Structure formats: C-alpha cells, structure tokens
Amino acid sequence: MAVAAAQVAGSPKNSETNQSEKLRAYLEQAAQAMHAGDLASAERALRSAVAVDPQSMTALNNLGIVLAREGKPGEAIHFYQLALKVRPGDAATKRNLAIAYFKAQHYRSALELLEPLAAASPNDFQLLDLAGFSLFALDRYRDAANYLERANHADPSDMETLDLLGKAYLRVKDYKSLPSVFERIMKINPNSASAHVMMGTAYDDMSERENAIKEYQAAIAADPKFMGAHSGLGYLYWRQGDTENAEKEMRAELDNFPNDPVAHGILGKILLNNSQPEQARSHFEQALKVNPKYEDALIGLGEAEVALNHPNAAISVLRKAIQLDPDQAEAHFVLGTALRKSGRTEEGIREQKLSAELQNKKAANGKPVSE
Secondary structure (H helix, E strand, O other), X not given: OHHXXXXXXXXXXXXHHHHHHHHHHHHHHHHHHXXXXXXHHHHHHHHHHHHHOXXXXXXXXXXXXXXXHOOOHHHHHHHHHHHHHHOOOOHHHHHHHHHHHHHOOOHHHHHHXXXXXXXXXXXXXXXXXXXXXXXHXXXXXHHHHHHHHHHHHHOOOOHHHHHHHHHHHHHOOOOOOHHHHHHHHHHHOOOOHHHHHHHHHHHHHOOOHHHHHHHHHHHHHHOOOOOOXXXXXXXXXXXXXXXXXXXXXXXXXXXXXXXXXXXXXXXHHHHHHOOOHHHHHHHHHHHHHHOXXXXXXXXXXXXXXXXXXXXHHHHHHHHHHHHHOOOOHHHHHHHHHHHHHOOOHHHHHHHHHHHHXXXXXXXXXXXXXXO
C-alpha cells in the first residue's frame, strides 16, 4: 500500500493539483498584502507565484503593478512583456505596460501603445491624458494639445491636464486658444497662480508687457510662494529698466527658492550693473552650482571677474561659455577684454573682432543682438 500511495502522490495529475494549490496560495497572500499596503510582501509572494507558474497572467500582471507602485517601472515592464508573450492581444496588459513605460520616461514606447488604446476607448481619461503628456515630453506640442483637450472633455476637473494644455498652447504660440484654458482653470480654482503665470507668459510673448505684469502680480496675490512668479515679474521689470523693482522681486524669489538659478543669474546682472561685482559674483556662482551650463551666468561671472581685476579667472570661465555656444558674441567680447587686461592684447583684439562679426551676422539675419 505504501508503494501505491507513493505512486499516486507522484502522478502528473496530483503534481498539477499541488502546483495549482501553491499558485492559489501565493496569489491569496499577495492579494492580502496588497490590500494591507505591504508591497514588499506582495512582491515576494508574486515572485513565488511566477516561479510556480511562469505563464500565470494574474501573477505576471499583479507583480508588474506592485513593482510599479514601488517605484520600479523598469522591472514592471519586464513582467508585462512576459505576460504579453503569454497572451499577445491582452488589452489590460498593454495598458499596464503603457503606464509603466510612461513612468519610466520611455515616452515613445508608451505612445506606441497609448494611441491605439485611446482610439479603441475614445472617452478614457487616463489613456488620453497619458498620451497627451507623452506627446508633450516628445516636443509634439500641437498633437499633445489635441489629446489634452479630449482628456479635459472626459474629465473637466483635472487641473494638471489643464495646466499642461495651456503650456502646450504656449509652446506653439496659439494665443487664441489660451483664454479658453484660462477660463476653465478659473472656474475650478479662481486663485490659480499657475493660470496667471501662463497668461503673463503669453502676454509677454505678444509684447503686451503691461498686461503681462498685471498677470504676474495677480499670480503673486493668489500665491506669494508660487515658483517663478516673483522671478517672472522681476524679469519683466528688469527688461523695461526698472532695476529697483526687479531686484526686489528676485530677492523675493530667492527667499522662497534659495537655489533658483535664474533668480541668482538676473540678480547677479543687476548687481553688476550697480557696480557691485563682488556680490554679483556670489550670485553667478550660486546659479552655476545648480546649472553649470547656464551661459548667461558664465558670462556674468566672467564680467564680474574682469571688474574685480581677475582676468585669468575670467578667461577660464568665458572659454566654458564659448564651448557651449561658439557664436555667443557677448562671451567673445568679454573674453577679449579679459585677454587684453592679462597682457594678451593681440588675442584680445581677435576675440573682440570676432564678437563684432558675430553681431553683424545676427543683424544681417534679422536676429536681435540683445534684449
């Protein structure tokens, strides 16, 4: 009898039953852990489930979901791809894979799945929204706006969608469509600083600076700590020659965001123009700590070093700026000044001649030489 029992236990049918029971047990463990928010335990149980049955769609998809929730979209992609090998046309898996690609910032791959899925479900907010965000990330702003408009129609209350829709219209300079987006945002949130900044940017692009200033002021009134509101207003003041208010706004931005490179850069220029090169240098250096390729800050730092009679330090910095943009006329001019101050007169003259040639070339092409 013992031998017979052993034969029954080792039969293929019984082995399949044990495998099925193990799979079910691991899936139940995972479901309980997911419900409790214990993602690490859920992941362990689901990995065990996949080891028991590598073709279990439930195990593969749920493991992908857990990994994505744990911030591991790259690993999630692998398991969704395995699931699609088991069942190539599975729409739910394709959707999960598209979301994982999006979270992993693989926008082209995400879009390849999102577009046909959205075509099959034309009122699905998530699919339309993710397609719009992916297209925006790929610099296809007009196409992004089309998807985001459809997403907004599916869910008119989503502020993030409306915000990106406004930015998409800004990128393609579609100023006629912007007021509609602004009105929709205002209906949801009458105190939206983001919407006022959006309109301020549009007015500035259209050279309506007074209206732009009013919108940035409205943004600050709505939220004094909204990123970019003070620096945007300060930039407008600076460009119209109101350096006193420009400095005030840049300092307000830095009070809220001490590492903002643009605020540091423009404040550095203001201080440099006010014959305060040492203080200006400090702000240019702060800007470059955040963004080492910030051309204006590199040129500004070079100017500050020249003003402080440190021509060799200026030469080093300005050559970095020219490496980033060999056609930057201002960098060549300041470099020429630094070279001449360091006693390298002929090199300095060549650089300043080159600067003049570059400015003449820009003028001949109808491009502004400076703001």
